Amino acid sequence: MQAIGRLLSRLIDSVTVIAGLAIAFMMLHITLDVVARNAFNYPLPGTITIVSYYYMAIAAFMPLAFAEQKSAHISVEVLTERLPPLVQKHLAGWMLLLSAAVFGLMAVRSWQEAMGKYGIKASVVQGEDSLAVWPTYFFLPVGCLLMFVVVLYKFVVYLTGQTSGLDSERKRADSTPAETL
Amino acid sequence: MTDVQVGLTGIGLLLVLIGLRVPIGVSMITVSFTGLWYLMGWNVAWGALGVIPYQFSTNWVLSSVPMFLLLGFICYHAQLTEGLFRAARLWLAGIPGGLAIAGVLGCAGFSSVCGSSVACSAAMGRIAVPEMMKQRYSAELATGTVAAGGTIGALIPPSIIMILYGIIAQTSITELFLGGVTIGLLTMVGYIAVIVVRVKLNPALAPSVSEQVATADKLKALKEIWPIVLVMVGIFGGLFSGFFTPTEAGAIGAFLACVVAFVAGSLSWQRFKHAILETLLTTTALLIIGIGASLLQRFLALSGAGEYVSDLIIGQSADMFWVLLGIVLIYLLLGLFLEPIGCMLLTLPIVLPIISSADLSLVWFGVVLTKLLEISMITPPVGMNVFVIKGVVGNLISTTGIFKGVVWFIVADFVLLALMMFFPDLVLFLPNWGK
Amino acid sequence: AVVGALLLGAGVAEARDLRYAMGFPSGSDSDKAGQAYAAAVKDLSKGDLKVRVYPLSLLNFAETSAGLRDGMADMGYLLAPYFPAEYPHFNLLAESSMQLLTMDERVRGREGMAYVGALSEFVFTKCPECQAEFAQQNQVFTGPAASSPYYLNCNKPVRNEQELKGKRLRVAGSHWSRWARAMGAQPVTMSSNEALEALKQGVVDCVVVSIPELTNLGLIEAVSDVTVDVPGGIFAGTGVTQVNSKVWKGLSTEQRQVLLRAGTVMPAYIPFVYHQREKEILEQVRQRGGKVHEADPALLQKTRDFARQDMQTIVEYFAKTHGVQRGDEMLAQFRPVLEKWVLLVQDVGSREELAEVYWNEVFSKVDAGSYGL
Ligand code: NA
Ligand code: NA
16 A cells, blocks of 8 residues: 555656646746847747646646645635544545546546547647647646546545555645645 | 526535535536536536636736746745845834834735745744744734734735736736735735834833844845845836736746845755745646636526626615625625635636626726735634744744734724725726826 | 526527627627627527627637537637637638738728628638538537728837837737738737737837727727738638537527528628727827827838738648648639629628628528538
């Protein structure tokens, strides 16, 4: 069991590296575009398309499982925290099935959509040219599938009561899910 | 069941799921998907699940969300923010409650590079609370100050809440930002007034600091804030002189922060990595809620429930004042329990039509809404800023204690809120200035 | 109101409610056109068919194609240029709109009306590939729409080639992009909700868009100089009332006939109102202290030469990128149709008259018993 968890964590780590690169590239790409536009009056062609389709599709969906692993998805505890700990535990366990259903369906659906877009080689107009966007559709099924697997694994861990092996440690003690808004 | 009843049932079910601690995004997707299925058939629900998530996320203006988050995280992890508090502290050393005032000023300064109030609270909490405790300030005052001060983070631009609002309401984000400047600064002034009055009434809250600060030290402290000032000036200067658009400002700011921090020697690879990882966690958590809200909007539109509820609110009274008061009360009530961005995305499909049909300014309402949501960050039982401060200070004080410290600041917020309602120009004069 | 509609709906057994999604906000000209269309459908069908317009509340433009395909809406306002891979043939016809510059003076002030007539006739009768594209996306075409011409809307005078050189122009469309480059300017792509701020702050020097959009997008407050005539060309890639195929097939012949008859309302409404607005808004620009310039004759001539040459570029580009086989032939066939339509719309004085011309010349000849089935 723990071995599976560790393997999953390893998998999440590699997907997270890709997502992290997307964030870093987004920053660099937009900055370069602004500099090139102002200094040389030559905006980099395709910046808006690449940022909004490629980097954003990666940043939105690829870290889903990473956030689940670190319990960073936002929920409201105010009612459940009044319940006895045991009830809380079972409730949280069974509610994982809902997340599994949602992300399982999304994985299947977005895979269909991605294959459809691949079939017609979907693109968008960018300046004088058109830029292929069909590859970006594949980030959704990948991110959703990994999320589905992690949630399902957490459910199995809950059912069997074994140790998870998932790396759920946050780097900082005070990095709460809401360290954000 | 009529379509409207299906819609209303959906809203009820949604609240139940959120109450059962199902993640907000998952709750919204579940309800919208099953609702569309029941109402319009499998094909429509299945179709929506294919179209909306991709189209919502792949949006150019939305790309400013991760970039502004990254800017804030870089500034924090590279410790660009610490100098702000230190400088304010030295300059205010003689004044009663000076450290707390310095905390508020530090929050306001950090706000101009940080888009969210929790991050702002957390950053200042780590820096300012220990200092105040060293000078034997009351723990309630110390923690309350930074919990409340953090709310300035989403009012002074950049602001994630305002960006999301601008996208959904199709209003100018620049104008929202300009409206936020005034309200953010007034919030700051209000909080400082609260501190001054409280310390006047009860000097024991903040024992006066005996240390004599040399002018040379004060000037030296000013020099230490150059990195953050440079980032600030770069963002706002470039924005208003036409070098880049508000959407691009986040990326430019993050890059600038990296360079400045690197030159200042405070950005290690490890810190950069932390900033990126936190950006990822927050981005994906926010966007999945956005996707849920986007789906929910279709469900509410197709069932007619959204229209039904807004008709119900408007229909009760012809007088716009009461309608607005109702909206404010609803947000304060929801704000007691809900996480602010989820709360906003959940309600806008119903509230925006009311605002536009009443011919109210969407910019004004956007700023009022941001203020309302920020108040909800410090009201019990769910007050995100308070929880974060609790996480920072550990066993120093109970959560209830922090909430007690915050009460006084909420009074100041209510005064400001009333001013915003009665004098809309307070919000709008900056955005309208250029026109 | 909704409950009322439901109760009424329950009384008439065969009545059919159609959900019509458009990406424009409520209160916009297109929303008004949509309401006029809905009223026409209701009248013509005697209440048997009802269209309910969802302005920006059901699908935005990026979602419309797939949303319509999957039945989230029964009808939709499709902007085909958003989807170059899905609708290449229709887009080729739309993108060649700069050929309006190479026609005689009679087309001036009527560009949109003539183009809509020609597009309707061509797509309904002479473009099986267009029909196949729509069918592939599970849609039936029941009419196009178009804007008035695209001009230079700037924050400084940009009247001739000298002044154009090096200027940053916000353009949406590859033909305008190529034109900008050919004139020595720099095309910039950005979303329309950023255009105002970009123009105000000088991120761009000009926005290339039709004059009515100056008020629709609020650009007017940042525009000090408008140069008319260039680059010319119109936005024409609109399938204004696309119907989901399954819905279309589920209607009776009479109901389809109603949709075709009412289908002339928006194709007439939108270009007519755009041309009408153009004059009003140019006047507003002047009143606010802005200037309206005519393009320098040399620039206009160079633009015409560009437009002529660009037709070949378009054909080659669509062949290479999207496999459009008979682009040359299509444009050659389209030109005489367009010339005919310039004459047909010459004396039209109201949008009702225009709708009547569209009906008599094109829409009435479409067989509701077989079209799109
Ligand atoms: Na801020
Ligand atoms: Na609260």
